[in-house]
Every structure is written in structure tokens, then in C-alpha cells.
Amino acid sequence: MQTKMNGDINMQISEQLPDMANNNESVLQEIFRDRVFNGIRQGTTWQFHRYGINCKLSGSVYAVSEIEGAISLIHGPAGCAFHQRLTPRKMYAPIYNLPCTDLDENDVIYGGEDKLREKIGEVYHMFHPSLIAVLPTCVSGLVGDDVSGVITELDLPCDLLHVPSEGFAHRSRESLDMMMRDYAESWKDPSRSPAYDLRGCGHEEVMFSIVDQLMEEQEIAPNLVNIESFGRFTYGFRSELAEIKHIFGEMGVSVNLTLPTCTVEEIKRAPAAELNIVTRNLRWAERMKERFGNDYLRKWFFYFGFDGVEKFYHDAASKLGLDGEADAAIRKEKTQSLQELEKYQKIFARDDFAVSTQGFFFTPYLARIYATDLKLPIKYLCVDMQLLKALNISEETIEVMITNMQEAFEEWGLGFEVVTNPTLDEMSEIAKKVDHVLSDRITPPIYGKGGGVGVMDISATRYLLFRTGFSGIVEFGKYLAEKLHGERGKTYQNNREPIISRFNYDKIHYPMLDDNRCSASREMWSGMWSMKSEGCDNNGRR
Amino acid sequence: MDGGKFFGAFRASSGITDAVVLNHVPVGCNWGAAIFKTTSNQFDMRHACTVMHEREIVFGGEDALREALIRADELYDTPLLLVIAGDAPSIIGDDVEAVVNSVTLDAEVMWMEAAGFKGSMMDGYEEALLRLAGLMKESETIQGSVNLIGFSPDDFKVDADVKEIKQLLLDAGVEVNTVISKCSLEEFRRAPAAELNVVLGQGTLLAEQMKKELGLPYLKMDYPYGLDGTAHFVNAISEELGTGHEPEFDIEPFKRVYLYLHELYGTPVSVIGDFHAEAMANFLDGELGFNVEVSARNEDDYFAFEEEVRNSNTTILFGSSFEQNIAETLNIPLIRFCYPVFDNVCVYDDAPYAGFRGAVCLTEAIINTVMSYGGMNK
Known part of the structure; x- marks a missing residue:
């Protein structure tokens, strides 16, 4: 037994x-596979966070x-x-x-x-x-x-x-609001990125405990890194990790292990790495630095896109004392991908685009990928900030985000018009002025009613754009070019009236249904959770 | 593995379909109890939480509860707020009753103490129903009517099963007065109007109390799985109420797959679950001719059950979604039939597992599962 x-x-x-992917599948197949087989549960669970955690x-x-x-x-x-x-x-x-x-x-x-x-x-x-x-x-x-x-x-x-895991010691809603505001304030100047931890998520406590209680002193090996794997929650992590290892390999850097996705013995030997790549909270990495002297590099939002990815590997190289030495390898990877992307950029250049996206801490950098890396001729960037309200982000913070986002776009010279929280009528007008409307979230229920605005769904494939590698953007470009001008599937996508577009949704908290009980439960949760934030009054206001 | 008293109280309380359940607990208990209800009903959001945090642990949770009651009364259009106090307030000694009495609200408020460590899920269900009994009103008896007791809103196939059972009883001249706990507050209040309580696995304490206080008799019945199980169920109720109905069923659907049923005869299976498990095992054994090698209840030692199944010849496992691991390890299919089911949905309320039609649906599910499982080389 x-x-x-x-x-x-x-x-x-x-x-x-x-098991989350087959060995022979493409990056795109992996994304779709994860989106379907993992996302059906994970995405739905995320929605239930409106009512509790x-x-x-x-x-x-x-x-x-x-x-x-x-x-x-x-x-x-x-x-x-x-x-x-x-x-x-x-x-x-x-x-x-x-x-x-x-x-x-x-x-x-x-x-x-x-x-x-x-x-x-x-x-x-x-x-x-x-x-x-x-x-x-x-x-x-x-x-x-x-x-x-x-x-x-x-x-x-x-x-x-x-692992201290008592359930009453959890994070507050305030932490997310403050984090979002500080992110917004660092969009133009990434050196101001906030070193926040979301307290009490459980993952952080395990990471800190394994550093404190399991890891053992090791001789630090040069050019060896650990990678924090909060990853299988992210679609396409397996192939992303393979690419990270490949690029590091070209730079002469080896990956020691992924934390905590490894064996106990590997955890004990984790301090042998010279550098920790942090994907989530910093506390464990700071503790490792304090105990064993390992440096760390946090994967911030500004590492998205070709320039961002390049900067990430440069920063890692710098931390490892490989300044200059790794440049050629990084440049080679980037150049290869850029060359491959060129043929798709030429296809995109023929048309005008509007892109519908959601406001979040990474939005300006995602928009920059669309406009600068993929070279989509974007006339309108439609940004839905309502999701932030659903996450209890204050109006004040949302205002800061909108303002800073606009300023960032102007500074970067992206040249498109930003439309915040467009109505269906506004979207209809925008759609008439462009050849294609792309949406990186599922929008038929909002824009598709009664055969309204025709929107091309890129909600699954957008995960290709968040990777710490160059190939994801190329894969995205290839996919988009095929969708725009290829023949596959066209017969079936012209006359849709999806069942999900036949419901009434809450105007702010999409995709929550327009239902009194749902609204009351959401508001109840939001209010009670807010009360637990330090410095809030009984109405949850700071 | 048992969910504990808090889960039982939540399941019984949330079965009052127009009530709002206010869980006086830290966030995790609220999430855990509710999440299994959302699989097949994603907009039935009628629960809230006082979000007991470190501050409440140190200074007490009474202020949070008071605030939550006032907010809930403002936000929800509900006739009833049901407060369930879980483990943390029980240990720190929150005076829930005093808080409830200190506020004047539009909605009626009822509270119950249900610390998870103080009993099993069934204990929580039973005690919650006893508390809820205080809502009942004296009602004129409706001849030939019954209450069905023992349901929860997150039971797998609950809507389809209730619909099927109601129709079967209606065909037998019996009206279902109230389904507990899957009814509106008004229906719950009218429960004393029934001529008979029918207890399906749990809710015996409520039936006993109603017998004692109202003189309402009750029958304890197995869940009506299978042809014989259903016939026995209908006959017993019909006989008790004197409606004299002999139920009829159609075996034609089974005839269409009779060769498969021949091949499946003698299949070794194992069953685990709540009170549904025994009735399921009876159907599998008595009507499909399966050999039930291991049969266990949720409150039994789970690891011992797992070990017994491993050492048996089991080729099909019947249980909840949590048995998928055993099924995968043994490379056998799992038929989900009881709480919690979180990886299959049941949204079509004409495909029950209970009743005569349920026997057909269940048989169809078993055959389809076996045939699509992959054959000898899987």
C-alpha cells in the first residue's frame, strides 16, 4: 500500500x-489547447472573484x-x-x-x-x-x-x-489599487516600477518558507539562473520556458531550475544559481539574496515587446556580469525574428485597424507591440477601463491610468486616437472608418448584438505577446495575417449570432450578467472586502 | 472526505432559493462552500461574506457582521437573510444572536452556528433544517401531498431529478408540496401543509420534529435510482397516502442496447458518495447486474476506500469529481453522480438520473462512457 x-x-x-501540451504541437496549438482545456476552468474561476476570493x-x-x-x-x-x-x-x-x-x-x-x-x-x-x-x-x-x-x-x-497559511491573514483590495496606480506612474519611466508584493496569496508564503527552511548554502555557479514558475497558470508556459532556455543558452547562461516546480533536492541546491528570475512576488528573492547572496531580476511589464525582451536579456546579462558578451546572441535572436515578421508587417500595411483592448497595468506596452512591433496601422485604440472597476480599482486611480497612458502614447509617437470605454454606437462609427477591428478580449456580447460591429477575436492569441521571447510576436503576426487574408474558416465566421450575445450584461462589470442578485453579491463582496483595508472608512473609501 | 458542518449548513440554507446566505467567516470558507454550486448555475449568486480578517480575529467580528447585515439588507431584494457563523467566530466567541437582534432590517433574519469542526456535513444540514423549521407556518393540509426532504441546490442533476420525481408522483396522484431544500421561502413556509414527509437520505431530524410538533408522518426512502428503486419509491408513497397507483415503466430503451447490457453484466464496480451511494449501488447491482466490489460513504476513511478499490477488480468507478484521480490511476472510467461535481455540468433538466427516465439516462451515460473510453489498449 x-x-x-x-x-x-x-x-x-x-x-x-x-500533460498540458503535446510534444509536437506548435506554439499556437499550445496556446489554444491551454485556453480550452485550462481556460474553461481558470477563466470562469477568475469571474467568480467578483464575489469572493x-x-x-x-x-x-x-x-x-x-x-x-x-x-x-x-x-x-x-x-x-x-x-x-x-x-x-x-x-x-x-x-x-x-x-x-x-x-x-x-x-x-x-x-x-x-x-x-x-x-x-x-x-x-x-x-x-x-x-x-x-x-x-x-x-x-x-x-x-x-x-x-x-x-x-x-x-x-x-x-x-x-507554511503560515491561516486563512484570515489575506491581502486587502487596497493593495491592488495602489499597485495599479504605481504601475501607471512608472509607464513612462520604468525605473520607478513598484516593488510590491500581494500579501497573503499563499504562493508567496510557500516561496518564502522554502527559502528559509529548505535551501542550503551552495557555492554560487557563474551564469546559472533560477526561474520562478508561476507559469502553468499562463497559457503557453511550456514553450515559453523552452525559448527562454534557448536564448539564455545562446548567451552562455544555464537554467538551474524552475521554482517551485522542481524536486525538493533541487530546491535545496537553488542557491547555487547566480541570479533568480522573479515572475511574481519579490519577498522570497530578497530573502535568498539576504541568506545566500543570490541576485534577482523581476520580470516587469516593460519587458514586453521586441525592445522589452531585448532589454530583459540585457539586464539579465548585466546582472550576471556578461555586459557586452551576450549582446551578439541577443541581437541575433531578435534580428531573426524581426526578419521573419517583416513579411507579415507588409500584409498589415495594406489596411487600417482599430484595436479594442482592456485597461490594465500592461496596456500601454501591449499597445506598443501592436503599433511598433507588428506595425499595425492603428487608427483607433479602444480601451475598456471597466474591468478595473470590477477589480475595485478606484476612480481616482483609473483617471491616473488614463492620463498616463495617453502621455506615454504621445511620448512614444504611436499616432492613434485613444477612445476610452467606447459605446456600441461609437464602436460602430469606428468600424466604418477602418478595415478591421481587432479585439483581444471576448466582445461579441458587447459589440456583436444584432449583427453590430464585426470584430476579429484575438483574445486567445494575445497570450503570445506577453512572452519573454521574440517568437511569440512572430507567431502572432503569422496567425493574424492568415486570419486577415487566408481562407481557413472564413465560410463560417461571417454570419454569427452567438448565444452569448443574446444575454443582457452588466454595463460596467462585463461579462457579469445584468442580474440583480449578481450585482448585489458583487457589491456586497466589494464593500466588505474594502472595509478590511487599512486606512479605509466603513464604506471602503480611503 | 467530509466537508464538515459549515458546508452542510450552507447547502441546506442556500436551498431556499430566494434567500441570501450571509457567511460569517473568513474568505476561504465562503469561497469553498459556494464554488461547487457555481458549476451548473453560474448566475445564482445569493451568498455574501463578512470577510473575517485579522482585525476581526483580534477585536471580534460582531461589527463586521452588523455592517454586513445592514449592507445586505440594502443591496438584496430578498425576504430572508440567513447568517451562518463558521469556525472562526465560534472560537473567538462572537455573539451572533445579539448582533442579529441589534439591527432592524426589512428582510427577516435567521442565524445558525455551524463551526466546521463541530460536526459532519450531514450534521450541518440536519441542524440547519431544524433552525429553518422556525420559518414554517401552520397550514391547512393538502390531501395527497408530500414534502421531499434531503435535496441540496448543488446536488448533481438536482433540477432534472426533482422534475422527474415530481412528475412520477403526480402520475401517481401525489402532489409535491415542498422540496427541501430546493424551494422558495414561501414554499418552505407552507411545508406543514403536506400530508407526508418523504426523507431521502438526510433531513430526518426535521421530519422527526415535524412529526412531533405537527403530527406529520414521514417515510425514509432510498433515492429513487433505477426501475425497481423508482417503482418501490412511488409504490411506498402511494400506499402510504392511499392513492393506489401502480407505476409503469417502459423497458423499450433498454431493449435497444440489450446486447451491450449483456456484455456489461457482471462488471466489477465501486461506488462512493453521500447518501446517494447506497441507492446507486443497489441499482447497479440489482438492475444492471454489476458486481459492486467496494461501496463507501464520504465520511468513511477515504484513503482506506482508495486502497480497497486498488485491490479490487473495479473497472468502473461511481462517485464525485474528486474520484477522478483514482479512476485515472487505475485507468478506468468515472461516472459522476453525487456532490461535488465540478468537472461536468448538468443544465438540461429533462435528463435526470432519478426515476424511470433517470434509469435510462444513467444507463446511456454508463454505456457511452465505457464505449468512448478507448478500448483494450488505453
Whole structure:
């Protein structure tokens, strides 16, 4: 039994790693595949964040599941483990094996440390994992169980990790608002990019704990990097990682591992890398720098696009002391891609475009890819800022974003007209003035009613533009050229009246339905969550 | 694995379809309880949360609850707010009753204490119904009518099953008065009008209380899966109410696939779930001729169940979405039939699993699943 169960854990993990894509598929096929098979769950879950969020425990369970051979042990009541098996970060692959100390009323009174001690041993003998990550819950946190004390005194032939995961210590809505504003203020001057962490997401706590409790002092090897893999949440991560490794390889840089998507032994050896590439929170990387001296580089929004990607690799080279030495390799990769893209740029040059996009922290840089890298002759950039309201971003911050975005476009000389939150009538007028309207979000329900504005959907393929490599933009160009002037699928896309365009949607919180209960629940969540922000009044206002 | 008392209380409460459930909990409990309800009903958003944060843990959550009640009353057009206090307020000792009594709202407010660590999901369901019983009104008895007790709004196939069962009973001259818990507040209030309570797996405490206080008798029945299971269900109710109806069913659909049914005879299967599991096992064994090798309830030791299934000859597994891992590991198909199902949707309410038509749909699902599974070399 023990061998089988242990085998299952590793099998579950190893099956998930390569399974999100087939080995022979193209980058585009991978994007569509991820969008369909992952996105059907992930995208939907994202919408449910209008009405609530899961707790820190959920992010911790997810992050631990990325560590090969590791298992989470929930120190709390059975109900916590019951639903946390379905973590929003990994809806496509529930964490089936999620043991729990099953705290009851007796444990709440007398403490659950004995039960935890016993359960850790039981979990080891049942699963033979390389690592048991103990995740306390609200209940064990309130009871005051000394989780660190318990795991310190145990002597088992596997590693033990304590990840503070109590569900009541989560992030506030204010953090996102402040982050968005600071991003907007750094659009023209990326050196002002904010060093924010979204506190309490669970992922961050696991990353910090593995640095603090698992990693071991190593001799730092030159030109070796670790990459934080928050990646399989991002469509097309597998091929993106392959390209990153390829470009680094051309620069004479090796990838040590992806964190935390690796084995426990690899985590221990992570400090051997000279540089950490951070994709999410900085705290773990700062801790690694403090403990082991590893430098880090954060993947910011300004690393999007040809120039941005080039800058990323230059900055990495600089951090590794390869200034100048890696230039040729980076230039070669960029030049090759630019040459390949030229034929598509010529096709795009024949027509006029309007692009419909959404306002977010990366919007100006995404627009710059459309206009500068792809050389789409854009007459109108239509930016929907309503999503930000749905995320509880304040009017004040949205105003700052709109103003700064306009200023950035002017400074970059992109030359298109920006239309914020266009109405259906405005979109109809815009559509008459251009040859094509592209939309990088799903808009038929907004613009397609009654055979309204014909919009070309690029919502899935836009993920190609966010990659830390040059090939994604080329792939996008190829796809768009084919869609504009190729024959495939044309017969079927001219007379659509999608079922989703027949519903009434909330005017601000698209794609939420125009439904009183949905609106009330959204507002209820928004208001109550806002109250938890420091410095807010009871109405959630700062 | 059991969801605990809070989940049971949430499922019972959210079954009052025009009520709003206000969860007095940190964010995760609110998310977890609600997420399984959204798979097949993505706009039925009637839950909210007091968002217990560190501040509430230190200073108490009563102010947050009061604020949430006032906001909810303003925002929702609902006759009833149901407050469910979970683990955290139970430990820190929030006086929920005092908060509820301190506010004057348009909506009626009912509260219940349901700390997850204080009992099972079924305990939570049972106790929540007992609390909700306080909403019932004395009503004139409707002869030949029943209440169906034991449903939850996030049960797989619940709408289709309820529709099918109602029609079957109507054909037998029995009217369904109230479906608990899948009804409006008004329907719930009128529950005492029924001549008989029919308990399907859970809700016995409510039935017992209604018997004691209102003299309303009850029958405990298995969930009506299969031809025989359904016939027995209808017969028993019909007999109890004296409507004297002999249900008839059509075996023609089964005849169309009789050779497949021959080949599947003797198939070793395993079943796990809530109270639906036993009735499902009875159908599989008694009517399809499958050999049920392992049968377990959610509250049993899950890892022991998994081990038993591994050591059995099971070739089809019946359970919830959480059994997909075992099915994949054993390279066998999974038929999802009970809570929680989060990777299949059920939006067509004429394709039940319960009742005579349900037996056909279920059989069809089993055959299709087996035939599309990939053959010997999978």
C-alpha cells in the first residue's frame, strides 16, 4: 500500500507536468489547447472573484503541489481539506491527495499539536514523500498550535516545512489599487516600477518558507539562473520556458531550475544559481539574496515587446556580469525574428485597424507591440477601463491610468486616437472608418448584438505577446495575417449570432450578467472586502 | 472526505432559493462552500461574506457582521437573510444572536452556528433544517401531498431529478408540496401543509420534529435510482397516502442496447458518495447486474476506500469529481453522480438520473462512457 500510494503522488505530479501540451504541437496549438482545456476552468474561476476570493491556504496548497514528491498536510478541520483540493490556481488538476489532521471540538479546547505530530508520521508512512508541508488553518492558528515546534522535534527521513497559511491573514483590495496606480506612474519611466508584493496569496508564503527552511548554502555557479514558475497558470508556459532556455543558452547562461516546480533536492541546491528570475512576488528573492547572496531580476511589464525582451536579456546579462558578451546572441535572436515578421508587417500595411483592448497595468506596452512591433496601422485604440472597476480599482486611480497612458502614447509617437470605454454606437462609427477591428478580449456580447460591429477575436492569441521571447510576436503576426487574408474558416465566421450575445450584461462589470442578485453579491463582496483595508472608512473609501 | 458542518449548513440554507446566505467567516470558507454550486448555475449568486480578517480575529467580528447585515439588507431584494457563523467566530466567541437582534432590517433574519469542526456535513444540514423549521407556518393540509426532504441546490442533476420525481408522483396522484431544500421561502413556509414527509437520505431530524410538533408522518426512502428503486419509491408513497397507483415503466430503451447490457453484466464496480451511494449501488447491482466490489460513504476513511478499490477488480468507478484521480490511476472510467461535481455540468433538466427516465439516462451515460473510453489498449 505504501509503495503504491507514494508512486501515485509522484505519478500525479509527473503526469501533470508534460500533460498540458503535446510534444509536437506548435506554439499556437499550445496556446489554444491551454485556453480550452485550462481556460474553461481558470477563466470562469477568475469571474467568480467578483464575489469572493479563496484563502491563503489555497495558494499554499497550489504552490506545494508544484514541488515534485511533496505533499501538503492541512492542520485544521476536515472541511478545509475538503474544498481546498480544488484550488483556483489549478482547477484543471485538483489536489486529490490532501491529508488533514481533522481537528474537532476537543482539539480546539486542548490544542491539536498531538494530532499533528501523529498525522505527520502517518502521512509519511502512507505516502513516503520527499517533503511534508504543514499548512495551518484559521482554526489551528486561533488555537495557537506551535507548528514550527512540532516539526522541529520530529525525526523523519523526509523534509518538513511550515507554511503560515491561516486563512484570515489575506491581502486587502487596497493593495491592488495602489499597485495599479504605481504601475501607471512608472509607464513612462520604468525605473520607478513598484516593488510590491500581494500579501497573503499563499504562493508567496510557500516561496518564502522554502527559502528559509529548505535551501542550503551552495557555492554560487557563474551564469546559472533560477526561474520562478508561476507559469502553468499562463497559457503557453511550456514553450515559453523552452525559448527562454534557448536564448539564455545562446548567451552562455544555464537554467538551474524552475521554482517551485522542481524536486525538493533541487530546491535545496537553488542557491547555487547566480541570479533568480522573479515572475511574481519579490519577498522570497530578497530573502535568498539576504541568506545566500543570490541576485534577482523581476520580470516587469516593460519587458514586453521586441525592445522589452531585448532589454530583459540585457539586464539579465548585466546582472550576471556578461555586459557586452551576450549582446551578439541577443541581437541575433531578435534580428531573426524581426526578419521573419517583416513579411507579415507588409500584409498589415495594406489596411487600417482599430484595436479594442482592456485597461490594465500592461496596456500601454501591449499597445506598443501592436503599433511598433507588428506595425499595425492603428487608427483607433479602444480601451475598456471597466474591468478595473470590477477589480475595485478606484476612480481616482483609473483617471491616473488614463492620463498616463495617453502621455506615454504621445511620448512614444504611436499616432492613434485613444477612445476610452467606447459605446456600441461609437464602436460602430469606428468600424466604418477602418478595415478591421481587432479585439483581444471576448466582445461579441458587447459589440456583436444584432449583427453590430464585426470584430476579429484575438483574445486567445494575445497570450503570445506577453512572452519573454521574440517568437511569440512572430507567431502572432503569422496567425493574424492568415486570419486577415487566408481562407481557413472564413465560410463560417461571417454570419454569427452567438448565444452569448443574446444575454443582457452588466454595463460596467462585463461579462457579469445584468442580474440583480449578481450585482448585489458583487457589491456586497466589494464593500466588505474594502472595509478590511487599512486606512479605509466603513464604506471602503480611503 | 467530509466537508464538515459549515458546508452542510450552507447547502441546506442556500436551498431556499430566494434567500441570501450571509457567511460569517473568513474568505476561504465562503469561497469553498459556494464554488461547487457555481458549476451548473453560474448566475445564482445569493451568498455574501463578512470577510473575517485579522482585525476581526483580534477585536471580534460582531461589527463586521452588523455592517454586513445592514449592507445586505440594502443591496438584496430578498425576504430572508440567513447568517451562518463558521469556525472562526465560534472560537473567538462572537455573539451572533445579539448582533442579529441589534439591527432592524426589512428582510427577516435567521442565524445558525455551524463551526466546521463541530460536526459532519450531514450534521450541518440536519441542524440547519431544524433552525429553518422556525420559518414554517401552520397550514391547512393538502390531501395527497408530500414534502421531499434531503435535496441540496448543488446536488448533481438536482433540477432534472426533482422534475422527474415530481412528475412520477403526480402520475401517481401525489402532489409535491415542498422540496427541501430546493424551494422558495414561501414554499418552505407552507411545508406543514403536506400530508407526508418523504426523507431521502438526510433531513430526518426535521421530519422527526415535524412529526412531533405537527403530527406529520414521514417515510425514509432510498433515492429513487433505477426501475425497481423508482417503482418501490412511488409504490411506498402511494400506499402510504392511499392513492393506489401502480407505476409503469417502459423497458423499450433498454431493449435497444440489450446486447451491450449483456456484455456489461457482471462488471466489477465501486461506488462512493453521500447518501446517494447506497441507492446507486443497489441499482447497479440489482438492475444492471454489476458486481459492486467496494461501496463507501464520504465520511468513511477515504484513503482506506482508495486502497480497497486498488485491490479490487473495479473497472468502473461511481462517485464525485474528486474520484477522478483514482479512476485515472487505475485507468478506468468515472461516472459522476453525487456532490461535488465540478468537472461536468448538468443544465438540461429533462435528463435526470432519478426515476424511470433517470434509469435510462444513467444507463446511456454508463454505456457511452465505457464505449468512448478507448478500448483494450488505453
